[in-house]
Amino acid sequence: MKKFLSLGLVCAALVCFCALPALNAADAPADGLSMASTKKPVTFNHSTHKSADCKACHHTWDGAAAVQKCSSAGCHDNFDKKDKSVNSYYQAVHSKKVKATDSCLSCHAKTAGKDKDMKKQLTGCKGSACHVD
Numbered sequence: 001m002k003k004f005l006s007l008g009l010v011c012a013a014l015v016c017f018c019a020l021p022a023l024n025a026a027d028a029p030a031d032g033l034s035m036a037s038t039k040k041p042v043t044f045n046h047s048t049h050k051s052a053d054c055k056a057c058h059h060t061w062d063g064a065a066a067v068q069k070c071s072s073a074g075c076h077d078n079f080d081k082k083d084k085s086v087n088s089y090y091q092a093v094h095s096k097k098v099k100a101t102d103s104c105l106s107c108h109a110k111t112a113g114k115d116k117d118m119k120k121q122l123t124g125c126k127g128s129a130c131h132v133d
């Protein structure tokens with residue numbers, strides 16, 4: 001009986017331990033997020049990016065703390081289009097040279113490959129899925 005009890009406790013502890021990360025993990029917010037740091041905000045949908053790991057974009061996230069925006073203070077908070085530093089918002093979303101993580105555009109370019117329609121939709125400027133008008 002004692003043996004069963006302690007086995008049960010071990011199991012319960014294990015279940016709790018395994019469930020913890022799931023309880024702590026933030027949920028992605030609803031679709032239609034407006035990336036409002038620029039003149040013409042881009043609408044971002046988490047539902048169309050489910051195949052990517054959260055940390056592919058939220059690359060400083062530790063899996064527990066509050067998820068930061070790209071534009072959070074101290075992150076990509078320089079909105080001067082000409083800025084080329086790591087703090088540049090424009091570069092964070094457009095650069096094809098980022099090493100640590102994919103920018104929106106670099107992943108879209110890889111996704112589209114040579115497909116002309118996808119290229120227009122995912123890597124174009126005006127009239128693309130990103131910059132609708």
Ligand code: HEC
Pocket residue numbers: 025026027028029033034035036044046049052053054055056057058067068069070071072
């Ligand atoms: C393809 C990139 C990408 C992926 C993958 C991604 N996100 Fe996001 N997430 C964003 C963008 C872009 C925003 C909008 C932030 C902004 O406006 O700068 C955002 C915003 C958020 C916010 C709101 C932050 C705030 O302060 O408003 C949360 C929470 C969040 N994401 C959680 C998640 C979780 C959890 C996952 C994984 C299940 C995930 N995201 C996957 C790009 C992504």
Ligand code: HEC
Pocket residue numbers: 042043044045048049051052056057093102103104105107108111122129130
């Ligand atoms: C890790 C790869 C990856 C990254 C990073 C990424 N995307 Fe995407 N994005 C995709 C894929 C894959 C699709 C869907 C392509 C398809 O199936 O049509 C997509 C589609 C889209 C679409 C069209 C669908 C819709 O929801 O309207 C928009 C807009 C978009 N992405 C915006 C963004 C923005 C803004 C960022 C950066 C904050 C970003 N994406 C970062 C992979 C990525």
